[in-house]
Amino acid sequence: MRKAPTIRDVAAAAGVSVSVVSRVLNPDSGPVAPAKRQEVLRVIDDLGYRPRAAARELSAGHALTIGLVVTDLSNPFFARLADRIVWEARSHGVQVVLMTTQEDPHLEADSLDTLLDRSVSGVIATPTGGNIEKWRRLRDLGVNVVFIDRAIEELDDVDVVSIENFDSAQRSTGHLISLGHTRIGLITGPLSTSTGSARVNGYKAAHQHASLPVDPTLVRDVPFRGDAGGDAVGSLLAMRQPPTALIVANTAQVQSSVRRLVQTGIGIPDELSLIVFDDNPWTELTTPPLSVIRQPLDMLAVHALELVLGRMHGKLPDGARRIEVKADYLPRNSCAPLVLSNAR
Amino acid sequence: MRKAPTIRDVAAAAGVSVSVVSRVLNPDSGPVAPAKRQEVLRVIDDLGYRPRAAARELSAGHALTIGLVVTDLSNPFFARLADRIVWEARSHGVQVVLMTTQEDPHLEADSLDTLLDRSVSGVIATPTGGNIEKWRRLRDLGVNVVFIDRAIEELDDVDVVSIENFDSAQRSTGHLISLGHTRIGLITGPLSTSTGSARVNGYKAAHQHASLPVDPTLVRDVPFRGDAGGDAVGSLLAMRQPPTALIVANTAQVQSSVRRLVQTGIGIPDELSLIVFDDNPWTELTTPPLSVIRQPLDMLAVHALELVLGRMHGKLPDGARRIEVKADYLPRNSCAPLVLSNAR
DNA sequence: TACAAAAGTGGAACCGGTTCCACTCCGGAC
């Protein structure tokens, strides 16, 4: 276990001062004679020298690192999001420290403290909705915060990247209405979250546009964690006048909802048309393949990174940006026109 | 954007020296009078002081951070593994820096360099198989390395945590044989990887045990990346004497394999019995639900963390540990006894 | 009462980079 060389070792071996080595390491930080530059580079290569990140961070006051704070990686949506973000960050020479919150504000608060200790220069997060003050403080301390997928109303000066939630819900609801459905179930996220409320609003707007009444008992807002989606499916199907179509707009609850549908053995799309907000590969492996709203994860990731890095380098104008990317409807075989026989 | 307080600010406000504050921060590093300890704690709380990780790392020479190096997070196996590891690490106060390799040794090499720069005290990785020298150097520099899921033959002095690959393959093959199948297809990972070869060996052992010949044309080793699983399925089904049962032992290729099976419309389990190495929730949403080998991710994660942290604190004896955890067979409805009519 | 051991404290060096600044050269303009 030998010790790694430091900048002073390099300086000594190259017969120059540490200042020169540092300037070679950071071009544009000062002039170096071409001959010495060559010599220093040779020695660096020779010794296998690599600058310690901790030392650099200490003197710079901030790290070339961003924090990624998501609910949990066992949710494929976040996993794939994380994958894109890590990938995108790497191509910009930025490392990613990963933290999960399990939708628990306390764990989130902990994570933020830790990220602050690490002097990360940015944070990309799907906020739980709590810790308003903490987020504010983080930003006041110079950390560039970008919310992804969800927003927090009270923090309207934080950048947000999300999909067009209102539009997507409106379009998918409209599609089902155009197929003749009038009783459309909706399973969405907590109404306290921006995604949850935007999707409900889109759902309502589609009804209004078609001059259809909204039956509030068909709308179920359930938490992101747990199996509440399955339960909601059960209770919707048990209604006296059950829906003839269902939109699962809570991505985290899609699996549990579909599992319940499979268990009850209800015929899709004959007895129930289904649209889910989740374009995981497995959605085409079910019988029938599911019609889905595709959430363009790479776009979310790219924009989030652009915002964080842009602010890091001060290349962005002041004022919060809200970026909404379009989510496509990908029709497969889980939606069918309503036929009278199943209009119970 | 105000500046965060430093240890000297705390010392000044509490009327003590920085040494005392530091000793309060790190119990066991020296005595502090109870009264002063209280006062220092009060000031810390008052000022909202938090020690900078970079400074601590610089003087300690290593960071309370581990690197997690996996192929890619869009693979649910790695995603869930990462989830468990992050979770487990957090409970020990350790942060996780995430890097992906896409199975590319060059990207892997890059990642290792970066982690070295960051002075991580441990690395948990699913190695690509390359970079032998780099791994060795990492370990020589005092970084605790643990391979998870896969091993590298040449690095027999590195800790490894994996499932019982040989056993799992032997048992699932044996199960199919006991159902009467004699032509069993196997799709596995590259034979150059420990998982790939162990699973083929288990498959062969089961045949030998039943005095069945092994038809090498039924065994397909395909890369972890890409859609080779689907192609292998296609070519297996196109054989003059196609298999009556199939084991997909390459977790990364399960989705593409199942997709192909669904596309060809082959009857499962009537025409083909199927066992896959992947216990993702979606495997029970297909028709029929798939019989799977469950890979106990939390066990893998727990053991890996235990090894890394154990070595970090020097609590472990010298010598590499190889931990194999048992993977259960979870029967569902994709396996059936061979009936003569479909023994083509 | 004397003296050794232990408790408590603060000064200063150190970890390994970056950066400011003073200083020496040099070429070109006048």
Next chain:
DNA sequence: GTCCGGAGTGGAACCGGTTCCACTTTTGTA
């Protein structure tokens, strides 16, 4: 020939912690 500006260089302070060590004060024991 003098003067000026810029290229090139190295010394030293600094970032914010930890730790060693010397020193003072207490405590315990003979």
